[in-house]
Amino acid sequence: MSPDSATSGVENLASCHDCGFVVALAGEAHHAETRCPRCRAAVHRRKPDSLNRTWALVVTAAMLYIPANIFPVMRVISLGQAQEDTIFSGAVYLLVHGMWPLALVVFFASVVVPLLKLLALSFLLISVQKGWSWRPVERTKLYHVVEAVGRWSMTDIYVVTILVALVSLGNLATIEAGMGAVYFAGVVVVTMLAAESFDPRLIWDRARETNG
Numbered sequence: 001m002s003p004d005s006a007t008s009g010v011e012n013l014a015s016c017h018d019c020g021f022v023v024a025l026a027g028e029a030h031h032a033e034t035r036c037p038r039c040r041a042a043v044h045r046r047k048p049d050s051l052n053r054t055w056a057l058v059v060t061a062a063m064l065y066i067p068a069n070i071f072p073v074m075r076v077i078s079l080g081q082a083q084e085d086t087i088f089s090g091a092v093y094l095l096v097h098g099m100w101p102l103a104l105v106v107f108f109a110s111v112v113v114p115l116l117k118l119l120a121l122s123f124l125l126i127s128v129q130k131g132w133s134w135r136p137v138e139r140t141k142l143y144h145v146v147e148a149v150g151r152w153s154m155t156d157i158y159v160v161t162i163l164v165a166l167v168s169l170g171n172l173a174t175i176e177a178g179m180g181a182v183y184f185a186g187v188v189v190v191t192m193l194a195a196e197s198f199d200p201r202l203i204w205d206r207a208r209e210t211n212g
Ligand SMILES: [Zn+2]
Pocket: 016, 017, 018, 019, 020, 021, 036, 037, 038, 039, 040, 041
């Protein structure tokens, strides 16, 4: 069997996004919807309109990232004095008060990682649009890292929770979530949706065209 016939037989097969069942797609009719015989979910050879959807979500997340860092994520009222902290000033506050491991967690989880994820997704999108055949294995790994990091992005929310607990122990202070926290949650959720809508098989479509 030649390598060509090995791939041509696979062309009409696709795995169900939901349950992983391998389904034979109905011929050339790309618009015809195929349903998974096992779980009835819609099956596509590639996620529909993946590049446009992912770009739209990446741009949205990037726009939310700005107010997430400008507006305070929390407001602490202690002994009648209110103090508002953004993500960055919160990290500095923790650092100044000797809680540097927590400061690093806040800084990396809230400032660095969301930005790196958006940059990585933009890079993957551009690489597919430009039709690069460059290092498909590494680019697929990069995608898996971005996807896997998603579930750890809520770390910052846990940090705020810990702070609420710490401050509440004093019993003299109240702590409230600020507008920035809403935008930050938006960044996290929209970035997760962006990673989900990207189809890593697009990386390999081009790589196979070039190698074959
Ligand atoms: Zn299924």
